[in-house]
Amino acid sequence: MTEKRVTTPLTAETVRSLKAGDRVFITGIIYTGRDAAHKRLTDLLKAGQxxxxxxxxxxxxxxxxxxAKPGQAIGSAGPTTSYRMDPYTPAMLEYGLKGMIGKGMRNREARDAMVKCGAVYFAAVGGAGALIAKTIKKARVVAYEDLGAEAIYEFTVEDFPCIVVNDVYGNDLYEEGVKQYQRA
Amino acid sequence: MREIQASKVTETVARLCMEANYDLGEDVLDAFKQGLKAEESPAGQDIIKQLMQNAKIAADERVPMCQDTGVAVVFLELGQDVHVVGGSLVDAINQGVKKGYGEGYLRKSMVAHPIGDRKNTGDNTPAVIHTEIVPGDQLKITIAPKGAGSENMSGVKMFPPAVGVEGVKKFVIDWIRAAGSNPCPPIIVGVGIGGTMEKAALIAKKALLRPVGQHHELADVAALETDLLESINKLGIGPQGLGGRVTALWVNVEVYPCHIASLPVAVNINCHASRHKEAVL
Structure with missing residues (x-):
């Protein structure tokens, strides 16, 4: 497994350098978003806002x-299941989003959009929320505060651990990994 | 009649909500150790180690092991000689959920109207409560917070009896294969066979309360558990779905009598965070 360190924002060159299976540590600003926030964001994109x-x-x-408990930047913060964001993903990537972190398989449309628009999908370890929170140094809500846990946060992260699942070359680590270990 | 104060129920539920989310059971921790030995994929081994480390941080620092602190699923075994006084039992439980999720810094994940505006209730109420009236003068409360990642990958199917145990096995294996990386493997699988549609689902969920590593007392059901675990771990899904040997840590099957024309089967998947804590009042 190759280990890589990247900083945000992601340049096209960085995105192209990442391959399915790479262990990546991210440093910089990342944003949060899930079902409700994605719906609002893509409604704005559709309306040209x-x-x-x-x-x-x-x-x-x-x-x-x-x-967050007193003294914490944020409470436990592991990834949620990504397929729920698939319907919004092509529009977000067309707009210019370059990376997504979650867990679980993406659909064909989302994967095709990554290849077409030059974006990458990382998996973080689902269920390791307490461990992952240690890499999040600062957190603040930057949009949709009314959504509570679903608001858009800005996280300042240091060496946030994840693995590249889908790269710009159309590779899929879930498919390849399972093929390697399945027994008839 | 033995009297139990509603306020005592509230305090107990609040404590159990926090403990269930902070303290992973010894049974799962032992299963991690076994899994680490069985796993051949380096990435898979690394993930199991991270989950062990995560469980330690959660227990030591009193923080939830997973940010999805779940729907508060509550199982009650209410002795028929118990009289709850000082308020309604259901209100007492919901007060306990509100207190536990608030004071325990747990995530509030409940929306009031599933197809309406889906506004968060703000305190993780209401709980989903299953009550059984049993002999005796005690009240047993089990809190089993359930996250959506694995719950969304669960399902029920009504089979004709002719499919037999082979049909049941095929359904479970196909179901786990389709769930793939989504329910945060390594998973724990609860299977309910028999009863009616809702009974099969309920016993599948109850199956998840039985400790990992403890087989059903009926020999044929225990054999089915072993068989399913072996077959699931041949799928190659592995930890987090990245490929490997350890897709499931354990399979628990529960059975119930059913109609001559029916063979209901339910699969309830749990992630490794098999959270359940109980108390007897």
């Missing part, structure tokens, strides 16, 4: 964090 946060070149982390 500006988004409340400039997400071009950025990474969205699919997460609904637990509340």
């Amino acid at each position: 500006p988004l409340p946060v400039d997400l071009r070149g950025q990474i969205i982390y699919y997460v609904g964090p637990a509340p």
